[in-house]
Amino acid sequence: MxxxxxxxxxxxxxxxxxxxxxxxxxxxxxxxxxxxxxxxxxxxxxxxxxxxxxxxxxxxxxxxxxxxxxxxxxxxxxxxxxxAEPSEPCAVREDMLVKTFAGYLTSPEVLIADIERRKALHAEKLEYYRQIEREHFSDLSAIPIEKRFGYLSLKRGLRYEADWVAWCEDAGALLRSGIFTPSG
Amino acid sequence: MxxxxxxxxxxxxxxxxxxxxxxxxxxxxxxxxxxxxxxxxxxxxxxxxxxxxxxxxxxxxxxxxxxxxxxxxxxxxxxxxxxAEPSEPCAVREDMLVKTFAGYLTSPEVLIADIERRKALHAEKLEYYRQIEREHFSDLSAIPIEKRFGYLSLKRGLRYEADWVAWCEDAGALLRSGIFTPSG
DNA sequence: AGTTTAGATGCAACAATTTGCATAAGTCAA
DNA sequence: TTGACTTATGCAAATTGTTGCATCTAAACT
CATH class of the missing domain: 1.10.10.10 (Winged helix-like DNA-binding domain superfamily/Winged helix DNA-binding domain)
Structure with a gap:
């Protein structure tokens, strides 16, 4: 609820x-x-x-x-x-990670294409959050206290998207390195 | 499905x-x-x-x-x-961030307590994933190719938990700095 | 002897989420 | 003037997810 x-x-x-x-x-x-x-x-x-x-x-x-x-x-x-009640971590259900987990059932190119797509999506969202940060939180002391708290949530969003972008780069590089192909 | x-x-x-x-x-x-x-x-x-x-x-x-x-x-x-189908980012529903967003309705101590609790939870999970990394993925070339793909998913888990811990530290420090209290 | 823990599966009810459809007024461009 | 888009709200059905209960075996603890 x-x-x-x-x-x-x-x-x-x-x-x-x-x-x-x-x-x-x-x-x-x-x-x-x-x-x-x-x-x-x-x-x-x-x-x-x-x-x-x-x-x-x-x-x-x-x-x-x-x-x-x-x-x-x-x-x-x-x-x-x-x-005041303790909060639980939200449930994670990531299609993308099911795919990387069973990645050997398809070709690396298929995975790489999807990872690149996701990277673009997350980079876009990251840019959007950065814009909000610039426009609304560039000077915390200038805004009313009630509104300042939203910055904590936004910061989590910024981290989350940046972290996804970093993983996409990481995973893409590993897949391209040939570690996951029998020939490489 | x-x-x-x-x-x-x-x-x-x-x-x-x-x-x-x-x-x-x-x-x-x-x-x-x-x-x-x-x-x-x-x-x-x-x-x-x-x-x-x-x-x-x-x-x-x-x-x-x-x-x-x-x-x-x-x-x-x-x-x-x-x-082969494109994957969508999973839905985020984070109680914790609803709380930080409306944090002015309670005391900073209440938020800090919950953030510390979450930090411990995520740090524990991070340690668990690190243990799996050490035990199963310390040498990728030594395991069969099909099993190597799981490392990509695990890497995302490692990042995710580490990122939460970092946010908790970040948010905790900001809350303790007094920026969010009228007197400070 | 009795309780807890672990292995193993499942029903029923309920709550939450998603998807498809429906309506209705106004704007704006081809 | 037709078609797409935005504002604005809602029903109904289907799918998913959660919670509480129920059963059975066997080992291990007290």
Whole structure:
């Protein structure tokens, strides 16, 4: 039920509609949580029923109406209580590493191609996080304390993507070295 | 449906029972996949129905009988085809980073305690992977080629855990520096 | 003699996630 | 003016993942 907490964590700062939350989860917050619009809308409905959030219908000109959700006192309390509980490492399920593990069933070229593709993906995400870092966290003392905490999460995202890029280079070099081919 | 592929990837090397597979997923293979015994038994039954694996009942003395599963030709083909498809990064859902993101809702001490706990967990796992590295991959040229590929996956696990430890130290230092407290 | 630990498998219920479909208004370019 | 894209929300079904329980054998501990 931790998606609920991720949503409440965003709503602690300001109000969001489901659509806006979806965008957030696809972007910067994506460094620590992934969720589709379906999950978010369903979870918001559940949170509203539990009175942890409250919704305001906002009529808009030129576009569909939206439901703006805000955190209630009960929601804030529930979130704070959860913060004190120990956190477990998230489950890893990496297709890529299943492939390297059984790499002898295909040709090194197939693996290398996929690794290069992944390297590009992670490098792109890394650049995106670096841009956020430059634009929002270049001077921590200049931003309100509540916003500074996001930097800790972003730092993890920066590390994670940089680390993937480094592994891709590492693994690519090993595969090209010929250690994994009978002839080499 | 990628758990299926992870199971087949293990069975490509040798036959396993469900119980043995569970142990594998808890240990070394845990660096790229997490699965409970329930998931594994269910998936094995489904794979058997699709004829990607075949089961042999093995009577054992002194302990319950077991079902030894082996990969079929069809299963091997299906796995090889899957290997050529591009792999997507796995979904990240990190409770810890939700907490750092909304860290202003609790005290730095609460965050620091959890970060220290996580650091110990990741350091332990890192040591475990290092032990596997020493015991199984200290000389790549001395082991059969099929087994060498596992080192690529292990290397990712080593990096991942080391990177977490480094982040924990980083985040801990920042939290202790007082940047995140109004008085500091 | 009784409890715990390890090996071995499985059902049932529940929770979470993904995927496909559906709607509806407005913008913007070919 | 047709087609693609963005904003905005949602249902239904299928797939995956988790949790609690249940069974059986045998060794090892207390």
């Amino acid at each position: 931790a998606l609920a907490h991720a949503i409440l964590a965003l709503l602690a700062d300001r109000s969001f509609s489901g659509y806006e939350l979806t965008k957030e989860f696809e972007g910067s917050v994506g460094c620590f949580w992934k969720a589709t619009h379906q999950q978010i809308y369903r979870e918001l409905a559940a949170l509203e029923e539990r009175r942890f959030v409250r919704a305001d219908l906002v009529a808009q000109e030129g576009r569909p109406n939206k439901k703006l959700y805000e955190l209630t006192e009960a929601g804030k309390r529930w979130l704070s209580e959860w913060m | 990628a758990l299926a592929h992870a199971i087949l990837a293990l069975l490509a090397d040798r036959s396993f029972s469900g119980y043995e597979l569970t142990k594998e997923f808890e240990g070394s293979v845990g660096c790229f996949w997490k699965a409970t015994h329930q998931q594994i038994y269910r998936e094995l039954a489904a794979l058997e129905e699709r004829r990607f694996v075949r089961a042999d009942l093995v009577a054992q003395e002194g302990r319950p009988n077991k079902k030894l599963y082996e990969l079929t030709e069809a299963g091997k083909r299906w796995l090889s085809e899957w290997m």
